[in-house]
Amino acid sequence: MTNALLIASRELRGFLRSPLAYVVIAIMLLVDGLLYYGFAIGGQARLSAEVLRDFFYFSSGTTMTTAILLSMRLFAEEKQTGTFVLLNTAPVRDGEIVAGKFLSAFALVGGFALLTIYMPLLIFIHGRVSVGHILVGYLGLLLLGAAATAIGTFGSVLVKSQPVAAVISAVILVVMLVLWMVARETDSPIREFLTGLSLHNLRFRPFMLGQLDLEHCVYYLAVAYFFLLATTKVLEARRWR
C-alpha cells in the first residue's frame, strides 16, 4: 500500500503541475453550472428535492466525463514518454502501480465533485432538502466516478495515445450506460442481467433521490474492481510479450 500511495502522490503532483487537470475541471464545472442553472432550476417553480435530483443527474454526466478525461493520461503518457520502465523495473507489484494511478485520478474526480457543492448548498439554504439526500447523492457521484475512473484507467493501459485511450474508455462507458436500452429488446433472464449491468439507469437513480441501497454501492465497487483487475492483467501480460 505504501508503494501505491507513493505512486499516487507523484501522479497527483504531476496532475497539479500540468494544465490538463485545471482545464478539464474548470470546463466541467462550467458545464455543470450551466446545466444546473439552465435545466435543474428551470423557469417554473419546482420542489427543491426535484432540483437536487436533477443536479445529481447532470453532475453524474460531468463526473463521468471528468473521470475519463483525467484518467486517459495515467498509462498512455508514461508509455509514450518511456517513463513507465521506471515503475516496471522497480520492486513494486503491478496491482500497486494500478492502484496508485487510479487513486491519483480518483482524488481529482473527488475534488471536482466537492467543488460542485455550492449548488446543493444553495438548494439547502433556499429550499427544503435533507442533508442525507445531499450526502447520499455525493456518495453516488463518488461511486460512479470511481467506476468511470477505473474504466478510464483500463482504456489508458491499452494504448500509447491519450486521445485514443479516452475514446476507448468513452466507448466502454457508453456501452455500459446504454445496456438498459439493449435490455428492453431482450427477454428474461438476459433482460434482468443487462439491466443489472447498466451503469446508470437503475443504479444511479436511487442516489439521485437520496435513497441509499447497499446493492448499488457494491455494484459500483465491483465495476471499479473489475476494470482495475483487468488493467493489472494487461500489465502482467505485457511482460510476456
Next chain:
Amino acid sequence: MIEVQNLFKYYGERRAVGPLSFSIEKGEIVGLLGLNGAGKTTALRILACDLLPSSGSVVVDGIDVVDQPDEVRRRVGYLPDTPPLYGEMTVHEFLVFAARLRGLSRAEAVQRARDVARSTQIDQVARDPIASLSHGYRQRVGIAQALVHRPRLLLLDEPILGLDPVQIVEMRHLLRSLRGEYTIVLSSHILSEISETCDRILVIREGQIVASGTEAELSEKLLRGVRLECTFAGDLDKARATIESIAGVKAIAESTAMETGDDVHALRVEADQDVRAELVRKLVAQDIDVLALTRGERELESIFIRLAGDKPGAAHAQENTAPARSSDTAKEEGA
C-alpha cells in the same frame, strides 16, 4: 553475478534474442556490442526484469528473474536508452521518488539522493526541474536514478547516445569512477567507446553472442595478429629489412607518414603478435629514430565489421563463434 543459459525471447513469431548464453563475474564492466536491432536492448530489459524471457534461464546474483523478479529488481539499477525521467519533477524530488520506489525509507532516500547527485555531479542542478536540463544532465540523472538504491548490478543501455564529445568524455569518467563498486553491463554500437570503458566485450548479433573477450583478444582471434603504424626517421630499406627480421612479422607496406621532415617514412606492419617492444629496440639499434608507433587506426572498425556486420558470412572468419544462426533478422521492439 549474471548467469544466462540458453535464453530466448520472441516478439510474436519473431526471435529477438537467442540462443543466448553468457556469464559475468562480480565487479566486471562488460560491454554488449552490436548493431541496432542485434538484441542488446532486449537482453538488458530481461536482465532488468522489464521483460520476461520466452525460455531459458537468467540468474542475477543467484536469483532467477522469473521466480523472484522483485528480488532481482532490488539488486539492479537500469538506465534504458531513453532515461525515464518525469520532466515536471526537480532532480532531487525525482531521485528521492526513485529511491523510495526501490524500498528505501524517506530519510535514507533523501540522503542517498544527495550522495548520488554528488557522485554523478548533478548536485548543482538538484533543485531544477528535469524538463529544463540539457541532454547530458538528463543522462546523468538517468544514471543517478539507477544508482540511488545501491544496486549490485548496473545496466546501461547506450549511455552515450546523443551526447556531444565533451559529455562523452565526462560520461566515460563517470563510468570509470563506478568501477569496482558495481558490476556494470553497458550496451553500445560503438566499439571504440566500449573498449575504452569495459573490461570485456560481448559481441551480439541476431540475438546471439558471436564473440567475447577484450579488444586485444578479439583482434588476435579475428584479425589474426596486430596491425601497427610505425613512423620513423632513417633509411627506409634498412628499416624494412630490420622489421622483416623480427619473428612474427607477416607483412610490411609503406604508408603515408603523419609528419613531414627529412628522411621521415611510415610503414604499416602486420604481425602475429604484439611486436612493438622488439621493433623499437631493433630500429634504434640500427640508428633509426622511431617517431611514432601506434596500433592500426582502422583495427577497431575492422573487428566490429567482421563481428557485427550484416554481410552474410562476415562473422564466419572468427574462431570463437556461437552455433549456426537462422537467417531471421532479429529486430528489437521498443515497446
